[in-house]
Amino acid sequence: MKGRVVNCLMNQLHIKEMEESAKIVVAMSGGVDSTAAAILLSQAGHEVVGISMQVWDYRQEGNRNKATCCAPADFDDAREAAEKEGFPYYVFDFEDSFQEAVIDPFVDNYLKGLTPNPCLECNRKVKFKELRRRAGTLGSSFVATGHYAQIKKKPDGALGLFTGKDRSKDQSYFLYALKSSELPKTLFPVGGMQKSEVRELLRQNGMMMAEKPESQDICFVGGTVSEFIEKRTPEKPVSGKIVSSSGDELGEHGGIHKFTVGQRRGVGLGNLEKSTNPSPLYVLDIDPDSNQVTVGDREELKKESFVVKDVNILNRAELLGENPVLVKLRYRHSGILSKVEMLDESSLRVTLLEGFTAVSPGQAAVFYSDSPDKEGDYEVYGGGTIVRDEFGLSRDSEGLSSSALTEGVSS
């Protein structure tokens, strides 16, 4: 097993170049992946400091939350692994920065009719930025996590961000906001492994938590997102009208935060749908100013192009080059071929080249190479946040429920 361990790390070539004495801070959630990441690094001889980020006070929810991660009991698992492996472990208080960087925008964006993915903001602002900054006080410049993604050296010598070896677990989608300058200082020790191998590693190290289930939901939401938003907004969410794309009033809704563009079920017009519309209705657009939700046929979902802002570019040449790039519009999306052009320094226009899918403002569009490298991995070229454009018509072959957009958000 040791040989395999070292091999997995060797995949991340830049680790070879790390100084022997480099201290590595491992962000530990108490979950299987981050625990394995810490163990791998420790067993490879590196000086590891395990840090759990306390981002949320679970006592607020009365500790009823079992489905999420990062509760005190999870930290016990991380602490136990640290004690067994013999590296120092601490819990850091990140509540303030998490509130400001993740939770507040999450609520604000939902109230604006967007569908944010908070894990993206957490990674961008808290996990890789704030944690890295605070790790500096400990004398560490390396941050490692349990993400299924890889940082590899490309033929031209530069580092690139790639999909994880276990494609069914690939989390590169959540990491698009990593800057090129951060790549040499970021490690994904389990990125080159299969999930089954990761669990096996923990078993071999005598960790009972090897069998721990994955956390699938947003780490700070115990019940539904709607409930969470409603609890945090002092004034009750405003009900409004549901209209068709031609402006006909079709009904009323109880708050735009309950909707997502592309959503099919739960539109709340059951009877109406059946009687006047033979085909199901999809959410086409959410207007926070008029508080209206526009619905229409599947065909009307089609969007040929859309705008992405707050863009981070990892590979400018490929992203803006001749070849089309694959764009994923949500975590569990197989991707669509597209062409990208820069509108200004921080936004792009994306033109879909084949098929169509729902384009949900607030979600991230992440760009990948359209073909794998020699090892079968796909490079991440960059990504950004989808903005609410003037809404066009679109056709979708997948029927989306709102849960599809938050399914498997973990990390």
Added chain:
Amino acid sequence: MAYLDGNSSATLRAAAKAAIEELISSSARNPSSIHRGGQLASKFLRNARRQVLSALGLDGDIEMFFTSGGTESCNTILSGWLPENAKAKTILSSPIEHVACLDALSRLESEGWKVEFLDVDSTGQVILPSEASMTEEALSELALVSLMAANNETGIIQPVIPLAKLFREAGYQGMIVSDFTQMPGKSVVRASELFDAGVDAIALSGHKVGAPPGVGAVAFKSCASGRCLDFNPMLLGGPQESYRRAGSENLIGIVAMGAAFEEMATNRGDEQKRMLELRLKLEEQISKLPGWSVFGETLDESERLANTALVQTSNLRGDDLVVALDLAGISLSTGSACSSGKQSASHVLQAMGLDKVEARNVIRLSLDWSSSESDIDRVIEVLPQILSEGASSQLPNESIAH
């Protein structure tokens, strides 16, 4: 390993360890039992009580009962002697009390008592009320006055003696109490001076002086001294501690506390002198770090505990520094309460006027009786290293998009 967290818990004293060993090797049993095992236990108990009272210079006018620690003692001095007087419903205290006292006050408030706070100045000392405000009317509504003797975070000694004198001279007859837990061994102020000035009861803690955690005491003016107020015990049950505090006594803690106080009193002069010298050496070096400062620098030494240096960093979070220093083998804290990793910004510092960020960028170095020059030298060596390593491991700043 350099230990600089004496205000959290002092290193176990040799005498305390010896006292525990003596007890557990003996045939002492439950002090309330009639048989010889009980008699021996009772002897240990009475001896320990004498040791503590004697160490504090307290005579027969002062009684003392043991508790489970400073927290129970704080709770007790606040609720134990509240009058059954319909008019006296106000409790006067300070916003910089230890959370054990503050939370007890919150509960009293929810039970109908009116809690008022004295003001605190920016150096961390409570401001005495003006004489003019102490009218007969105001005093008749006052049920209790409570002010800590020394703040555990800042190490700044509070004006309990002038406060007590002020109230007594104005004619106030009610209870005046004080959380004395951080004082013994760290200041020239004696507990007897507080009682002489008009304080009625003080809270004491064993592990602040070198006993293990889990034992404390309340010392109070007895009926013999002329103050005979009704007492409401927190714990009911047996007749232990003269019906003041039911429950079989924690004799292991109690004998340790007695021995610890005795050793403290014997060595007090030397220990305090050494702690002060070491603390001053530390502060001199810390002041050289750009942007760093020590709370209470401008105060006279008599207004500060000998062992405590609360330090404001330039821009580093206290909790991160505590971890960095732990990794380097140095133990200290930020001074504020912590639970499950969450560090709340200090209520004491906020009461002194600091904002949340400033209050969070603080570390507390509190020596204890065992601190040596090599401990201090280690800190002086490591701190600048941490600062420079920290600076050099930062990535260059970049804007979000590129």
